[in-house]
Amino acid sequence: MPHDFARNAPETDRPDDLLDDLELRLRTDVSSARGLATCRRKVAVTVRPANALDRDVIATAGYTSELRRLGAVCLVSRPTMVGSFFLLTFDRADLDVAPALAVCDRCAMLGDALFELSFKFVQEIDLPLAGGQAD
Secondary structure, eight states: OOOOTTSOOOTTOOHHHHHHHHHHHHTOOOHHHHHHOOBOOOOEEEEEESSGGGTTTOOEEEEEEEEOSSEEEEEESSOOOTTOEEEEEEOTTTOOOOOEEEEEEEEEEEETTEEEEEEEESSOOOOOTTSOOOO
16 A cells, blocks of 8 residues: 555554565565664653662663664753763653663753763664654
């Protein structure tokens, strides 16, 4: 069934659904594109140093603006050191994903007390994209 791009896309057209359709139509592997597919969701997140000795010392709270299987972009109140490893803990009520180990690959100052952090997960996470996508 062809996709009608002239109309507004229904909420059921998520990246995984569209990639499934593309994979069936072209008989090609789109697994690399799946890993890059972005889900814009606002989920509460806590960022802690990955070192077990420092996990309770400094915690930065914020929320995600983008989620991917391979990484996340978070808005938080404190900067982090690029290249350092962190443990990201998501609010299980919003996103049922276990805490994930990630390396910070970008930190941008957006305001006096607002920073945008980009993380790459050490292991790909499985995102339950079925509900609660934010715009």
